[in-house]
Amino acid sequence: xxxVKKVEIITNSLELPQVLKILEKAGVSxxxxxxxxxxxxxxxxxxxxxxxxxxxxxxxMSICTEKQEHQLVKAIEPxxxxxxxxxxxxxxxxxxx
Numbered sequence: 001x002x003x004v005k006k007v008e009i010i011t012n013s014l015e016l017p018q019v020l021k022i023l024e025k026a027g028v029s030x031x032x033x034x035x036x037x038x039x040x041x042x043x044x045x046x047x048x049x050x051x052x053x054x055x056x057x058x059x060x061m062s063i064c065t066e067k068q069e070h071q072l073v074k075a076i077e078p079x080x081x082x083x084x085x086x087x088x089x090x091x092x093x094x095x096x097x
Contacts, residue, residue, distance in 0.1 A: 002094055005068075005091065009086070016035075022075045022079070028062050034061075037056070063092065063094055069089055
């Protein structure tokens with residue numbers, strides 16, 4: 001098992017392309033996206049019953065090295081401050097195939 005950092009980002013769906021660019025710039029090549037994420041937070045409840053994605057959130061999960069994590073968090077912070085969302089980083093282990 002290899003020690004890695006698990007990065008989970010939840011932000012406005014319209015900002016997902018920018019989040020993916022940040023991941024790619026940090027050298028993080030793999031990720032999982034879940035669109036139309038609902039829930040509640042300090043900006044209120046997020047629902048997905050509208051025809052537009054403007055008010056929905058997306059979830060991105062990825063694995064990276066500690067060095068990539070620092071670059072990623074530094075770059076993602078301004079996006080989250082402007083558009084809302086969270087970035088959760090935790091220690092993890094994985095088996096690569």
